[in-house]
Amino acid sequence: MILVTGATGTVGGAVARRLAGAGEDVRALVRSPEAARLPAGVEVMRGDLSDPASVEAAMHGIDGVFLVWPLPGAAPVVPVLEAVRLHAERVAYLSSAGADPAAEEHGDPITATHSEVERALAASGLAWTAVRAGGFAANDLAWTEELRGGGSVVRTPFPEARRAVVHEDDLADVAIHALTSGGHEGRAYTVTGPEMLSETDRVRFLGEALGRTLKTERTGLDEAHARLTAAGLPAEAVNGILEAHRTFSDPAYTEERHTAEEVTGMPPRTYRQWAADHADAFR
Ligand SMILES: NC(=O)c1ccc[n+]([C@@H]2O[C@H](COP(=O)([O-])OP(=O)(O)OC[C@H]3O[C@@H](n4cnc5c(N)ncnc54)[C@H](OP(=O)(O)O)[C@@H]3O)[C@@H](O)[C@H]2O)c1
Numbered sequence: 001m002i003l004v005t006g007a008t009g010t011v012g013g014a015v016a017r018r019l020a021g022a023g024e025d026v027r028a029l030v031r032s033p034e035a036a037r038l039p040a041g042v043e044v045m046r047g048d049l050s051d052p053a054s055v056e057a058a059m060h061g062i063d064g065v066f067l068v069w070p071l072p073g074a075a076p077v078v079p080v081l082e083a084v085r086l087h088a089e090r091v092a093y094l095s096s097a098g099a100d101p102a103a104e105e106h107g108d109p110i111t112a113t114h115s116e117v118e119r120a121l122a123a124s125g126l127a128w129t130a131v132r133a134g135g136f137a138a139n140d141l142a143w144t145e146e147l148r149g150g151g152s153v154v155r156t157p158f159p160e161a162r163r164a165v166v167h168e169d170d171l172a173d174v175a176i177h178a179l180t181s182g183g184h185e186g187r188a189y190t191v192t193g194p195e196m197l198s199e200t201d202r203v204r205f206l207g208e209a210l211g212r213t214l215k216t217e218r219t220g221l222d223e224a225h226a227r228l229t230a231a232g233l234p235a236e237a238v239n240g241i242l243e244a245h246r247t248f249s250d251p252a253y254t255e256e257r258h259t260a261e262e263v264t265g266m267p268p269r270t271y272r273q274w275a276a277d278h279a280d281a282f283r
Pocket residue numbers: 005006007008009010011012029030031032047048049050068069070071094095096097110133134135136139
């Protein structure tokens with residue numbers, strides 16, 4: 001049986017859905033079982049990653065764990081990994097493409113946390129695999145607010161920002177592969193989408209999936225700053241996001257592409273596929 005953390009989130013949700021769909025035994029560790037909408041067949045247990053005893057209580061009968069680490073800072077992961085190791089051998093960890101456990105300096109606190117969690121995994125005695133995700137295509141769900149109900153314009157300060165965004169099902173497939181087949185221990189797989197696409201390209205593809213014409217409109221940085229702040233993000237995160245998008249807008253910017261195919265042998269899902277899969281969220 002696989003224990004899935006973050007099962008109410010983007011990638012954990014895909015892991016739980018795909019495992020259950022394949023007839024595997026799945027247990028989800030969630031903070032609020034009453035609010036969790038999980039597929040039939042997924043066993044749900046209350047637990048919190050900041051409480052290692054609650055993780056251990058969910059570990060009986062578990063062989064492998066899909067781990068997300070949404071907490072700020074990596075220190076509390078050590079007792080969680082100890083609790084896991086009392087019962088299971090394998091862990092697939094949702095890391096980030098920028099993670100580098102060998103580096104001494106990191107660009108931002110989130111990447112630093114992923115690198116530290118990877119270091120903790122390497123020291124844990126577990127058979128671990130890191131799935132180092134590129135930017136999620138699912139981040140574009142932030143556009144639902146503007147597009148739902150017939151909206152046709154996405155206002156953005158960086159319409160030309162280009163990334164090889166990845167479908168969450170591809171990340172889930174790599175994690176499931178690592179948990180259910182051999183030979184992935186101690187490996188870190190970077191997983192991106194197959195093509196570099198600007199925000200304008202992605203908005204156009206969403207329009208094709210919705211059957212209407214959509215476009216981007218350039219805004220000032222002040223408007224983007226105010227919007228992210230109103231969404232509840234702390235100042236440091238707002239500045240980090242805007243700075244990153246400035247980098248993605250540099251015509252010289254590119255990302256090394258490594259798709260799920262390198263691990264699973266299955267062709268990577270395209271952004272068009274993602275748009276078709278999520279079109280209803282934008283209607
Ligand atoms: N977004 C990207 O482009 C990107 C790229 C690379 C890597 N990543 C990494 O992917 C991970 C997931 O990111 P996301 O923002 O997309 O997350 P998300 O979909 O919002 O999922 C986060 C999950 O963590 C759960 N969670 C939060 N705190 C918890 C706790 N204390 N105990 C147990 N579960 C807890 C949430 O459950 P509740 O229902 O309880 O809130 C939710 O299921 C992060 O580590 C992020 O750094 C993201």
